[in-house]
Amino acid sequence: MKLRHRYLLLLFALLLAALTGCQGGDAAEKSKADASNAASQWLAMVDQSKYADAWNGAADAIKKGGNEQQFAEAMRAQREPMGKVTSRALEASQYANNPQNFPPGEYVELKYKTSFHNAPSVEELLQLVKTSDGSWKVGAYFPKQNQ
Template sequence: MRNLIAILCLITATLSWAQAPKVIDVSKEIEPTTSWLEEVDSGKYAASWQQAGAFFQENVPQTLWVSKLEQVRRPLGAVKSREGVSRQVLTSIPQLPDGDYVILEFQTDFENKAQSIETVMLKKSAEQWSVIGYFIQ
């Protein structure tokens, strides 16, 4: 639980510590994000953990991740619509090693909760983007 809270706090802190964007090619971030969100949307929470990046897996045990999504995500119901509303490209985030990061925000209407904001944080490793954080407001 502490690790999950730390990741959620990290994402919130990241948004307030945002720096000037670095121009890099982020077109490849969309596919892993979409694929990962599809796993979450379909209730395959363990699979979403397995697709997540190493930082995520090291800080959030799979059993905790699955139980928290059962508690938080499942009651929201099916996704009715999801639209990207912002993207931040960062090279430095407090408490994380320097690297290429992207924070994507989506306005998502769920069956049981309209106008939610989903935030997905990705890190580029070995020329691949992987999810290292997820938050729903």
């Protein structure tokens, strides 16, 4: 599982690098706002331990990583030791259209600064992808506790 986690972090780092070079605009700003709203809804499900709902509402990238039960177990292992969310603030968002090393499409990366009851400083990274129906779905989620 650790190798898989490193692989996902590497993919996320590549997306971050690809997004850094992308330019904005009104359409990009709207995409970032829409993706942020979708992320907030998805995070609310995770915050409430509604892992089945979060898995069902996730992008294929998460679903390909394992079935609903495996996702729930991984989320419990990551999130429950941190306790309840006490605050969350969006720190950064980046938009990319057809970034290098990723399947064609629109992507938004979001970075949150989050405090949990048992983990006061956590960086949550989310990668969202725009689906064929025009909705935004979470394709990757990485909570990282800051020391």
